[in-house]
Amino acid sequence: MKRTFLSILLLGAGLTAQAQSNKINFTEYDLPNGLHVILHQDKTTPTVAVTMLYHVGSKNEDPQRTGFAHFFEHLMFEGSENVERGKYINMIQSAGGAVNANTSFDRTYYYQILPSNQLALGLWMEADRLRSAKIDQQGVETQRQVVKEEKKQRLDNQPYGSLLENTFATAYAVHPYRWVPIGSAQYIDRASLQEFMQFYKTFYVPNNATLTIAGDLDIEQTKKLVEQYFGAIPKSTTPIHRPTVEEPKQVEEGRKVVFDNIQLPAVVQAYHIPAQGTPDSYAISMLTTLLSGGQSSRLNKALVDNQQKAVTVASIPMSMENPGLFINLAVANMGVDVHDLERSMDTEIDRVKKEPITDQEFQKLRNQIETNYINGLATLEGRTEKLASYHALYGNTNLINTELDKFLAVTKEDLMRVANQYLTKENRAVLHYLPKTAQAR
Incomplete structure (x- = not known):
């Protein structure tokens, strides 16, 4: 028993030393438009990660329009001013990369993993949909069906699929955590195109976003690329809703x-x-x-x-x-x-x-x-x-x-x-x- 305990203690000491020696170095700064930028160099492999975190999740939604944050996780892949409808993911994959996104109660997160020689492509694509995502009736109607089908397959038709939804609805009386990010299909159906456009104009703005770039990159060169693609996007003056209600x-x-x-x-x-x-x-x-x-x-x-x-x-x-x-x-x-x-x-x-x-x-x-x-x-x-x-x-x-x-x-x-x-x-x-x-x- 003593020997076992000693081995546990030694393992703990080794892990602590490893954690202390593996400091993550990064550079961070703000552009004049409010975009927060974080750069982390790691030349272990010839790849880069280009990620955008928007500080908007389900808790920022109107109680009568739940599911908007998750809906935008899908809608942002419809295309943009310079990317044809339905081509966003294909362009990343054709460049040897992978792309995905996820939504929580508190934020929406988009990420691309690319060969390091495609860094400029990843930055251009993220900047283009931040500046001019395709928010139109065709894209909205397409994603209405996609989101409803996802909810049906992943939650409604699965054993215990409603567990988190019922748990949060029971635990919270007033705070917006009382609904989960998947939201309600009925509210997505009722929402107008104008409402989706307003959500985009309110939350998908530089001063509500964090751009994180990591991997095989040159810090100074990457700063120039960030300024080139994101610098001219204007800062929003629309107030960003942050819930202040406290659960009793x-x-x-x-x-x-x-x-x-x-x-x-x-x-x-x-x-x-x-x-x-x-x-x-x-x-x-x-x-x-x-x-x-x-x-x-x-x-x-x-x-x-x-x-x-x-x-x-x-x-x-x-x-x-x-x-x-x-x-x-x-x-x-x-x-x-x-x-x-x-x-x-x-x-x-x-x-x-x-x-x-x-x-x-x-x-x-x-x-x-x-x-x-x-x-x-x-x-x-x-x-x-x-x-x-x-x-x-x-x-x-x-x-x-x-x-x-x-x-x-x-x-x-x-x-x-x-x-x-x-x-x-x-x-x-x-x-x-x-x-x-x-x-x-």
């Missing part, structure tokens, strides 16, 4: 039963937690790893291996720009009652509150956090997204070099304290997912 402190447990097209019941517990980047957010994130990070995690050992009450478990920190959720999820084994499963989940939460974590388990947890953090920065894509997010959502790009220290500063006492402070019944929503056959009974 929850004082009573919220509950909901959902009958779904599933075979096995499930339990969801969603606790309110502070915003990302706050001191307690790091301890909370570590708690989720303690509970479900790997086969030997607490929830997995107790509910899946020992008691065999669940076929799968998960503990997920939905840490966001505004206060988010700590979600525990368990899918019941055949014949297990959801109330029994919920009680077992509560037992593990109570253990974290009452029983101090052992030195060995705590060191193992720190090692997991370090490994996950370092692995997240191993790829060019991982670094560019981190750099952009740290600037736009945290206001501190250099967190890419210092955030691990914030995790490692968390103590065993911090874990117990935040568990007692936030993981309370009056601060949570609980959902029971049941088969539709149970509803009939």
